[in-house]
Amino acid sequence: xxxxxxxxxxxxxxxxxxxxxxxxxxxxxxxxxxxxxxxxxxxxxxxxxxxxxxxxxxxxxxxxxxxxxxxxxxxxxxxxxxxxxxxxxxxxxxxxxxxxxxxxxxxxxxxxxxxxxxxxxxxxxxxxxxxxxxxxxxxxxxxxxxxxxxxxxxxxxxxxxxxxxxxxxxxxxxxxxxxxxx
Amino acid sequence: xxxxxxxxxxxxxxxxxxxxxxxxxxxxxxxxxxxxxxxxxxxxxxxxxxxxxxxxxxxxxxxxxxxxxxxxxxxxxxxxxxxxxxxxxxxxxxxxxxxxxxxxxxxxxxxxxxxxxxxxxxxxxxxxxxxxxxxxxxxxxxxxxxxxxxxxxxxxxxxxxxxxxxxxxxxxxxxxxxxxxxxxxxxxxxxxxxxxxxxxxxxxxxxxxxxxxxxxxxxxxxxxxxxxxxxxxxxxxxxxxxxxxxxxxxxxxxxxxxxxxxxxxxxxxxxxxxxxxxxxxxxxxxxxxxxxxxxxxxxxxxxxxxxxxxxxxxxxxxxxxxxxxxxxxxxxxxxxxxxxxxxxxxxxxxxxxxxxxxxxxxxxxxxxxxxxxxxxxxxxxxxxxxxxxxxxxxxxxxxxxxxxxxxxxxxxxxxxxxxxxxxxxxxxxxxxxxxxxxxxxxxxxxxxxxxxxxxxxxxxxxxxxxxxxxxxxxxxxxxxxxxxxxxxxxxxxxxxxxxxxxxxxxxxxxxxxxxxxxxxxxxxxxxxxxxxxxxxxxxxxxxxxxxxxxxxxxxxxxxxxxxxxxxxxxxxxxxxx
Numbered sequence: 001x002x003x004x005x006x007x008x009x010x011x012x013x014x015x016x017x018x019x020x021x022x023x024x025x026x027x028x029x030x031x032x033x034x035x036x037x038x039x040x041x042x043x044x045x046x047x048x049x050x051x052x053x054x055x056x057x058x059x060x061x062x063x064x065x066x067x068x069x070x071x072x073x074x075x076x077x078x079x080x081x082x083x084x085x086x087x088x089x090x091x092x093x094x095x096x097x098x099x100x101x102x103x104x105x106x107x108x109x110x111x112x113x114x115x116x117x118x119x120x121x122x123x124x125x126x127x128x129x130x131x132x133x134x135x136x137x138x139x140x141x142x143x144x145x146x147x148x149x150x151x152x153x154x155x156x157x158x159x160x161x162x163x164x165x166x167x168x169x170x171x172x173x174x175x176x177x178x179x180x181x182x
Numbered sequence: 183x184x185x186x187x188x189x190x191x192x193x194x195x196x197x198x199x200x201x202x203x204x205x206x207x208x209x210x211x212x213x214x215x216x217x218x219x220x221x222x223x224x225x226x227x228x229x230x231x232x233x234x235x236x237x238x239x240x241x242x243x244x245x246x247x248x249x250x251x252x253x254x255x256x257x258x259x260x261x262x263x264x265x266x267x268x269x270x271x272x273x274x275x276x277x278x279x280x281x282x283x284x285x286x287x288x289x290x291x292x293x294x295x296x297x298x299x300x301x302x303x304x305x306x307x308x309x310x311x312x313x314x315x316x317x318x319x320x321x322x323x324x325x326x327x328x329x330x331x332x333x334x335x336x337x338x339x340x341x342x343x344x345x346x347x348x349x350x351x352x353x354x355x356x357x358x359x360x361x362x363x364x365x366x367x368x369x370x371x372x373x374x375x376x377x378x379x380x381x382x383x384x385x386x387x388x389x390x391x392x393x394x395x396x397x398x399x400x401x402x403x404x405x406x407x408x409x410x411x412x413x414x415x416x417x418x419x420x421x422x423x424x425x426x427x428x429x430x431x432x433x434x435x436x437x438x439x440x441x442x443x444x445x446x447x448x449x450x451x452x453x454x455x456x457x458x459x460x461x462x463x464x465x466x467x468x469x470x471x472x473x474x475x476x477x478x479x480x481x482x483x484x485x486x487x488x489x490x491x492x493x494x495x496x497x498x499x500x501x502x503x504x505x506x507x508x509x510x511x512x513x514x515x516x517x518x519x520x521x522x523x524x525x526x527x528x529x530x531x532x533x534x535x536x537x538x539x540x541x542x543x544x545x546x547x548x549x550x551x552x553x554x555x556x557x558x559x560x561x562x563x564x565x566x567x568x569x570x571x572x573x574x575x576x577x578x579x580x581x582x583x584x585x586x587x588x589x590x591x592x593x594x595x596x597x598x599x600x601x602x603x604x605x606x607x608x609x610x611x612x613x614x615x616x617x618x619x620x621x622x623x624x625x626x627x628x629x630x631x632x633x634x635x636x637x638x639x640x641x642x643x644x645x646x647x648x649x650x651x652x653x654x655x656x657x658x659x660x661x662x663x664x665x666x667x668x669x670x671x672x673x674x675x676x677x678x679x680x681x682x683x684x685x686x687x688x689x690x691x692x693x694x695x696x697x698x699x700x701x702x703x704x705x706x707x708x709x710x711x712x713x714x715x716x717x718x719x720x721x722x723x724x725x726x727x728x729x730x731x732x733x734x735x736x737x738x739x740x741x742x743x744x745x746x747x748x749x750x751x752x753x754x755x756x757x758x759x
Binding site: 094117 | 711
């Protein structure tokens with residue numbers, strides 16, 4: 001069964017949280033960011049081309065215009081392939097592990113899987129960012145040498161940055177699954 | 183507790199039979215490796231299992247039964263349950279699937295040989311089951327990174343244990359359906375083993391070939407290092423990049439052509455990388471040779487070489503004459519200027535006559551040297567670097583003369599400045615001490631100091647000009663060395679493997695939930711997550727002799743200021759004398 005809820009991220013933009021319950025110990029949370037806005041694309045393209053026309057007007061060199069077109073195209077492709085995140089997914093499978101997946105606007109997906117034996121806990125951490133305090137969900141990884149220590153911290157939902165109300169929902173489900181299958 | 187069963191995708195449509203696999207110790211999971219079909223004799227099954235266990239070092243066991251009822255095969259269920267008494271185990275899995283439905287049903291029968299532990303509550307809780315489907319062939323061939331060379335009993339990670347089990351179970355996958363044996367198995371190779379005649383023939387031929395090549399390499403090494411007298415040879419050979427490159431390649435050949443089979447993954451990858459990069463190097467070299475010897479390119483090159491050298495010498499002469507006048511408006515000390523300028527001009531005159539003497543032979547020399555590009559592009563590039571070094575030898579000489587003069591001047595000035603201030607350098611204590619000089623010492627010291635000080639701008643200018651020229655040559659040689667380093671160290675085989683067979687180099691795994699019917703256990707599809715290209719480059723880079731500058735930029739500037747000679751391209755070679 002799937003549930004869709006609307007939340008906001010720390011900058012006030014609307015994001016969507018989708019919870020999919022596959023079984024009592026397997027859940028998938030997908031946070032979707034808003035898509036690329038047409039206004040921004042048009043503004044960027046127009047400003048680059050106006051600048052190129054101004055340079056062409058001064059230098060009378062047509063290579064400036066073609067290079068501006070190429071730069072715009074390449075820049076847009078790199079943006080949607082490397083920067084623009086469409087969904088971030090957290091798949092938690094009790095007693096097997098946690099899978100984090102980021103899918104970009106061009107369709108590229110980057111996935112990591114962390115085994116349950118390496119996970120110490122999933123917690124909500126606070127961070128001081130400039131003048132505000134933000135909350136983020138993270139996975140604590142066990143240290144192989146020290147049984148009580150933490151080797152590293154893996155933050156979740158870094159591009160979408162949901163607010164505390166969304167994080168609490170995800171946190172509660174994850175803790176229920178971990179407790180059930182520990 | 184959640185029970186995890188790793189099930190191969192090739193057995194999804196297998197006929198009913200027994201499940202063969204391994205229980206992962208310490209975790210609640212089982213890996214299914216194959217299915218043995220009916221009819222079978224339990225004694226033969228046990229015998230086969232113990233034989234395979236001895237060959238593969240994997241503790242195989244009968245995990246349970248698999249039933250996919252086809253027409254005319256009803257009534258198997260009771261038969262299947264009775265089998266659990268023949269193959270005793272603490273848990274017996276009864277997997278069943280119906281044609282048309284996608285989900286499996288599973289029942290776990292606990293055979294408690296020992297009484298249940300009262301601390302755990304006594305009664306059996308309902309087990310929750312996850313089926314993880316995996317592609318057996320890909321998991322068998324894949325290597326998980328970071329590579330841990332651990333013995334199988336100490337695997338703390340469940341996934342590593344699964345990969346290790348499947349990889350080690352090679353002997354189990356040798357029986358296919360065309361074998362006339364008492365047992366019929368289903369696994370990834372059961373439709374027929376594939377082999378290629380070319381691969382088999384090359385495997386047979388490679389052993390004697392390797393022996394011959396190893397003998398040749400050892401002969402070459404002993405001839406090289408024993409027949410020539412050490413000392414002078416080594417001092418010049420260390421400076422010549424051709425000799426360094428040859429020694430480096432000889433080392434590589436020793437690794438690749440050794441008759442010992444590669445035991446670990448890293449050794450195999452290293453051998454393969456060296457072999458492939460050597461082949462590519464040779465083919466690029468042959469391409470270069472074919473271009474050079476076509477359409478008389480060699481004689482064209484030779485004909486442009488002498489005018490270029492002449493042109494460079496003429497430019498240097500003009501530069502020196504400019505320095506001897508009033509360069510950039512500065513007023514030089516006339517006498518010293520004339521001395522230094524005439525000295526360097528005479529050198530250039532010698533150099534030009536030497537080049538003119540050599541010019542009839544240049545074409546022949548180039549022709550024979552160009553043949554050496556057959557040994558590889560890196561060899562050709564190192565020969566080019568050495569030719570550049572030889573042709574600009576006069577610039578190197580000028581730099582050394584200018585640097586030595588300047589260095590002497592700077593030391594003299596600093597020492598006489600201390601005399602001027604009434605201090606002295608104490609060599610024993612390595613510090614500056616005050617000292618009372620006699621009057622005549624002070625007089626001569628001050629006189630010398632004044633002379634050196636007023637001659638400083640002239641010497642400094644000559645030093646600056648020749649250092650800049652030397653740095654230009656060094657930079658050009660540096661670019662060539664970078665190209666050689668790139669060809670030497672780039673792991674072509676690993677990159678090719680990553681691009682064409684990306685499942686061989688695995689960074690981890692990916693899971694995908696397969697859509698299931700409600701009421702059936704959870705099904706996941708496990709896929710291999712390939713290693714990132716940047717990680718491939720970092721892990722499988724062949725180590726090369728480092729030709730990066732030893733000093734940092736600050737040290738370099740300090741050395742230049744003090745007039746010390748800089749040797750930027752010191753190679754890491756073994757000490758021989």
